[in-house]
Each structure stands twice: as structure tokens, then as C-alpha cells.
Amino acid sequence: MMMAGLRERKKEQTRRRIAEVALRLFDERGYDAVTVNEIAEAAGVAKVTLFNYFPTKDCLVTEGVKDDLAAIVSGRPEGCAPLEALRRAYLAMAAESTGGMDVESLLARIRVISSSPALMGAMHAVRMGERYELATALRDADPGGDDLRAQLMAGQITAAVTTLQEVFFHRIAAGEPLEEAGRRLAHDVELAFDLLEHGFAPREDTP
Amino acid sequence: MMMAGLRERKKEQTRRRIAEVALRLFDERGYDAVTVNEIAEAAGVAKVTLFNYFPTKDCLVTEGVKDDLAAIVSGRPEGCAPLEALRRAYLAMAAESTGGMDVESLLARIRVISSSPALMGAMHAVRMGERYELATALRDADPGGDDLRAQLMAGQITAAVTTLQEVFFHRIAAGEPLEEAGRRLAHDVELAFDLLEHGFAPREDTP
DNA sequence: TTCAAAAACGTACCTGGTTTGCTTTATGCT
DNA sequence: AGCATAAAGCAAACCAGGTACGTTTTTGAA
Structure with missing residues (x-):
């Protein structure tokens, strides 16, 4: 058996x-x-x-590229805001960069995906699935919260993560060494999550 | 000639x-x-x-569904922030709701799109094109600004608009009268743009 | 060894989309 | 009016991704 x-x-x-x-x-x-x-x-x-x-x-090609944002939110530690959990998770991912997987095949994958519109589209489809799950997780994380708000947040978070990944992929495909791309990614993650957290407004500070 | x-x-x-x-x-x-x-x-x-x-x-089906966010940003009046221009544009669209086009065929279109995953995917592809153009327009609107920041903003804005449209379509497909859906849309637009402008943080106010 | 389930197979088929090469038809010019 | 041309349409064959179906091989266990 x-x-x-x-x-x-x-x-x-x-x-x-x-x-x-x-x-x-x-x-x-x-x-x-x-x-x-x-x-x-x-x-x-x-x-x-x-x-x-x-x-x-x-x-x-696209199998196993899901980041599972929903799981990060669902499994976050007590008293940690969803967005904070996601920020930490992505910072950790940027630090690892190549988490155990074979580096050369990872790079090949990135090359292939970045150079094919069809695959970029497929990646997008994956992201849409993630977005949906993330919206559900966010709703669970904030019961009584506005439904539309959860959907909007999920959309924006997914968009941010997508952009980060695209920029990362682009640098890799352009030949930038993995380690350096990882370092820059960490910086970009901070920017992205600050933008999510505080919005576009902070042009003129009102302290 | x-x-x-x-x-x-x-x-x-x-x-x-x-x-x-x-x-x-x-x-x-x-x-x-x-x-x-x-x-x-x-x-x-x-x-x-x-x-x-x-x-x-x-x-x-998807022909002519582009919202042309980039054009809204490029053609905004003097001294008006891009996000503000977009907010106004979408409020105006919500007020019109059915801008001149034949209503029945508009509804049919929405029904067809909402009920087909393939078409939802196609819509997404359209949005991605828009996102790219919007990123360019935002870069033009803020010369010397951070490139990644423009991309992130474009992604988030596009995501918000996508979500708004999906919710709107969903209500229409569920049989809600066009006028009522339009009214609710106006309200949703405000929420979406507030979220973009001020971020997710404002749970606890710090005035 | 035997046997049923699972996996792999070969083939034919469907559909979205393209290519090729030919006919028809509106148009601009004389 | 008449004619050359370029646009538009067409039929049929073709390609690639994907599915349906019935058959053969492999495998785990009795």
C-alpha cells in the first residue's frame, strides 16, 4: 500500500x-x-x-513559479500585519536569491520566460490566480473589513510583486550577476512596500 | 485622393x-x-x-476596451497631479456609465467577457499594454524621478482600475441595473484612489 | 504466476491562426 | 466611358497546440 x-x-x-x-x-x-x-x-x-x-x-516552464502570497499572509505570526509579513518574506527571498534550486537552470528559466511574450502572459495568468487567493486571505485576516478594499489591496500587492519580479528578471536576462541582482532587489522591495504602505502622496511632507 | x-x-x-x-x-x-x-x-x-x-x-470582443490611462496622464491640466487627473477621469466615466455606446451591446459584451476565462485573460493582456504606456507617461510627468517608482505606480494604478472594472462587470453580469452599478462605481473609485494615495496604513489615524 | 490498475502509446481529429495564389471590384486617371 | 491598378475577398492547404479513443505495456500485489 x-x-x-x-x-x-x-x-x-x-x-x-x-x-x-x-x-x-x-x-x-x-x-x-x-x-x-x-x-x-x-x-x-x-x-x-x-x-x-x-x-x-x-x-x-511556468510550473512552480507561484510565490503563494496567500500562504504568507495566512501563516504570519501573531500580531503581524499582512503587509509587514509580506515585506519580510520578500526581503528574505531577496537575501536567499537562489534558494537551493539549481542556479543554471534557474537562470535558463528566467532567460526563456523574459524573452517570450507568450510566457510573460502565462506568468500573468499565474499571478491572477495568486491575486484571487490573496484577496481571500486578506479578507480572512480582517473580518468585517470591506470586501472591495481587500480586493484592491490584493491587486496592488500582486502588481508590486509582479513589477519587482519583472525588474529582477530583466536584470538577470541582461547578464547581471545573480548576487548583485539580489542585493538591488532587497532595496527595491523596501521601496515597493513603502509605496504600498504610505501611498503616492508623500511628495510634500506634512509632519 | x-x-x-x-x-x-x-x-x-x-x-x-x-x-x-x-x-x-x-x-x-x-x-x-x-x-x-x-x-x-x-x-x-x-x-x-x-x-x-x-x-x-x-x-x-476586446477591441476598443482600452481606457488609455497614459493619455489621461499626458493630457492632464497644468498643475494637476497624475493621480488626481486619473481620479477625476474615472469619476467622470462612472457618472456617464454608458457613454453614447449602444447599451444592449455593451451589456452583452460585459456578459460575454465576464463568463469566459479566456477573455478575462485577453483583457489582462490589454491592461498590461496600458500599464507599460502608463509607466512611460508617469516617467514623463516626473522627470528625474525614480524609474522603479514609476513602474510600481503604474502597476498599482492599473491593478486598481482592473479591480474596479471587474467588480463593475460582475455586478452587471449579475443583473444589477446599469444606473445603480454606475452609482456604486463612483463610490468605489473614491475608495480605490484614496488607497493609492495614502496607502494601506491609515488604520489608526495620526493627525 | 497471474491479474487488475495505471501509465504510456498511436492515431485521428478539432480549432485557432497563417500562407499561397487566384478572382473580383472600387477607384483614379485619361 | 473605359482602363489600369491596387485593394479586398476568397478557397484550400497547411501548421501547431490540444483532446478523444481504443490498445498495449508496465507494475504492485495476491
Whole structure:
């Protein structure tokens, strides 16, 4: 009865092989110039099997890029405001930068995504899902609060995070070393969250 | 020398016929259940001609839904902050609600869009274009300002407007009369722009 | 060893979208 | 009026992502 057996391991292995082959081909020749047929063939698998693992072509790349903002809010420590929890989480992420994952394949992923409008669109779709979940989490965090307010906050937070990621990706794709990009990211995170917290107004201070 | 002749009129007429037929079919049977072939046939036109007028299927519906935030910022009166110009523009839009366009087809459009994930995605793509242009306009409005700051602001503003529109669409699709939805929209606009202007912080007032 | 479930497969098919090359038709000029 | 031209339309074939379906292989356990 399900001893994490050979079967599961083989499945995982196949899935990883497909994703790796796809990423390599995309990086070599561009996302649009590679067909799923080629990927399937190169991975030694039938097209239908590929689509069994990944529901769409873009999922080959965008899988696992969710930041799960909602979880950060839900799991924040007692007495910590949602926005503060998110700020800390992103500062931590900027400090890690490459959290355990293979660096080269991470960079390849970023290159591929940044150079394909279709994938940028797919990323956006992912973000929209996150936004929805975040709105729910924010509503839970502030019961009795305004519903529209939660939605607006979720939208703005998601937008900020998206922009941060895009700028980060852009720098990486432009060849900036990962470490330096990470340092600058930390700075940018502060700016972004200050903007969220205090708004655009602080042009003229009224202390 | 191009006296707006019969040719142009016929073209415009064909284009409108295609769009109307498409909207009607989508509204009757759902976006995904209608193929472009059917639309072309129903409009008495070849598929290739349809794609000559509308580059993609979703453009049949999403054409002309751009709000052109950038133009509002660029064309704002002297001494008026960008955010203030946008607030006024959206308040005005909420007051008009149905600005001259045929109401029934407007409602059909909203119904169709709100009930199709694919079209919601397409709307999003439109918004992303707007965001980019808005970032540029904001940069122009504040020369010497921080580039990232402009991008973040553009993202947040776009997110707010998107949320407002989604809520508005949702109410319309749920059968709320246009006029009432417009009234509530005006109120929501104020909330959204206050949030943008002053941030999330103002839970406890510090006057 | 045997057997049922799960995984992989091959093939044909659908749909959005593009390409090619040909006909029709409005238009501007003489 | 008549004619050349350029725009618009068309039919049919094609491409790629994705799905449906029925078949074969692999695997875990009896």
C-alpha cells in the first residue's frame, strides 16, 4: 500500500526529464520555435504523455513559479500585519536569491520566460490566480473589513510583486550577476512596500 | 485622393457586421462553444477575411476596451497631479456609465467577457499594454524621478482600475441595473484612489 | 504466476491562426 | 466611358497546440 514505490519514482523522473529537455530546447532555440512534438520526441515520450504531465506548453516552464502570497499572509505570526509579513518574506527571498534550486537552470528559466511574450502572459495568468487567493486571505485576516478594499489591496500587492519580479528578471536576462541582482532587489522591495504602505502622496511632507 | 469613398464605408460595414454577429453568437452560446468558422459563415465572409479584420478571436470582443490611462496622464491640466487627473477621469466615466455606446451591446459584451476565462485573460493582456504606456507617461510627468517608482505606480494604478472594472462587470453580469452599478462605481473609485494615495496604513489615524 | 490498475502509446481529429495564389471590384486617371 | 491598378475577398492547404479513443505495456500485489 503505497510505499513511495518504484512507480512514483519513475513518474517523477519522467516528469523531470521532460521539463529539463523542454527548458534546454527553449533556451537554445526560443520558446516559439520549439514544438511540443520535438520536445516529446527528444524526451523519448509520446505527445499525449507529455500533455499528461503538463496540461499546456507553457506549464513546461511556468510550473512552480507561484510565490503563494496567500500562504504568507495566512501563516504570519501573531500580531503581524499582512503587509509587514509580506515585506519580510520578500526581503528574505531577496537575501536567499537562489534558494537551493539549481542556479543554471534557474537562470535558463528566467532567460526563456523574459524573452517570450507568450510566457510573460502565462506568468500573468499565474499571478491572477495568486491575486484571487490573496484577496481571500486578506479578507480572512480582517473580518468585517470591506470586501472591495481587500480586493484592491490584493491587486496592488500582486502588481508590486509582479513589477519587482519583472525588474529582477530583466536584470538577470541582461547578464547581471545573480548576487548583485539580489542585493538591488532587497532595496527595491523596501521601496515597493513603502509605496504600498504610505501611498503616492508623500511628495510634500506634512509632519 | 481618398474622399472617404464607398470602399471605406463597405469596409467599416463589414467589420461591424462581423463583430456584431460574433458578439451575438458568443452571447447566445458561450465564447468557447463558437468557432471562428461559424462566425465567418454567419457573417457571410471567409475565415481569412475575418482574420484580416481581427487578428485573433478574442479581438472580436476586446477591441476598443482600452481606457488609455497614459493619455489621461499626458493630457492632464497644468498643475494637476497624475493621480488626481486619473481620479477625476474615472469619476467622470462612472457618472456617464454608458457613454453614447449602444447599451444592449455593451451589456452583452460585459456578459460575454465576464463568463469566459479566456477573455478575462485577453483583457489582462490589454491592461498590461496600458500599464507599460502608463509607466512611460508617469516617467514623463516626473522627470528625474525614480524609474522603479514609476513602474510600481503604474502597476498599482492599473491593478486598481482592473479591480474596479471587474467588480463593475460582475455586478452587471449579475443583473444589477446599469444606473445603480454606475452609482456604486463612483463610490468605489473614491475608495480605490484614496488607497493609492495614502496607502494601506491609515488604520489608526495620526493627525 | 497471474491479474487488475495505471501509465504510456498511436492515431485521428478539432480549432485557432497563417500562407499561397487566384478572382473580383472600387477607384483614379485619361 | 473605359482602363489600369491596387485593394479586398476568397478557397484550400497547411501548421501547431490540444483532446478523444481504443490498445498495449508496465507494475504492485495476491
